[in-house]
Amino acid sequence: MIKAENIHKYYGDLEVLKGVDLHIKKSEIVAIVGPSGAGKTTLLQILGTLDKPTQSEGLSINDTEIKRLNDKALSKFRNKHIGFIFQFHQLLPEFTALENVCIPGFIANRSRKEVEEEAERLLSFMGLSDRKNHKPSELSGGEQQRVAVARALINKPDVIFADEPSGNLDTTSSRNLHELFFTLRDKFKQTFVIVTHNQELAQMADRKLEMKDGKIIHS
Template sequence: MLVAKAICKSYHGYELLKQINLSVHTGEMVAIMGPSGAGKTTLLQLLSTLDKPDSGALTLDAIDLITLKGNALATFRNKKTGFVFQFHNLLPEFTLFENICIPGYIAALPKAEVVQKADALLSLLGISHCKNHLPEAVSGGERQRTAIARALINDPSIIFADEPTGNLDDKNAERLHALFLGLSKRFKQTFVLVTHNQSLAAIADRILLLENGILQPA
């Protein structure tokens, strides 16, 4: 599904990532761990096309991601990938429901279909009661579940999550772990997670360690 071969990335002459090789299979959950500053977020940004490697090859569902540019790249991201970040990245002027719908509207899906899917996701994630609230009016856990619903609205092939529990208390972190595990088992959703949270990593199918620019099994 997702295949990275010999991915390298340097900054100001410092080789942060060295010949990274990674294959992620459909329905698999992979957790990437490592010390602060090791390049975990950089690797996730490269795998998710938010940044470009200096060299190497990257494909998703046999699509060459290195050569995608402009509208083709934007369309790919919108339809094939979902993103969950530590600080949610919700648009503050829109309700939770509207935030979830936006990627569907960008994808030019029929409005009725987007609304139906958004309502189903709100119900699945247990946040229907606050669908018309602005992000500032709900808890951190509710904002993060909204971000997950937004990531799922276009039925992505893969979801990338960068420290998804980093801004949550223990109770909401545990709920998020259960949610990710449920999505993985029930819908065969593919995940690549960057995390420092040992409990979150423990539910993954594989844990990989990034250290000294090298990615290997933990």
């Protein structure tokens, strides 16, 4: 599903990633852990095609070699095959939960009817049917994060990248979100790559990759 070889990333003279190699299988849930400054988020952004490595021997997702895609093709690939969940859910405050979930589907030029039906189904799956017309300010933190998860799933991506998805949630909401990831994997067969400081989530994952000083030191 995801294969990265010898990923390096520099910011000026600072080498943040120092030759990272990894292979993640389809439908695997992988947690990336390590101290702040280890390079976890930088690696996640490169794997998710939001950033580019300074040098590498290859990065492929679902048998597509990423560096062969121009910017337009990369944007289209990202919209179709990749979903993102962030610590700060980044919902648009002026839109309802349903409208927020629909946005990636509209960007993909899918029909409004199809997208809205899929968004309704996902919100129902998340237990949010009665909250679909509420704006983010009217939702709890856990509800907002579930809306963000539904948004990440709307285009049925192959892989979900999550950066500290429960970092802003209370203990109960965190546990519910973690359990949701495994339910989604079992139901939709998606791959999850999760950067987290939450040890409970990391221990639940199929595999834990530990980073330190820009390298994976344990997998």
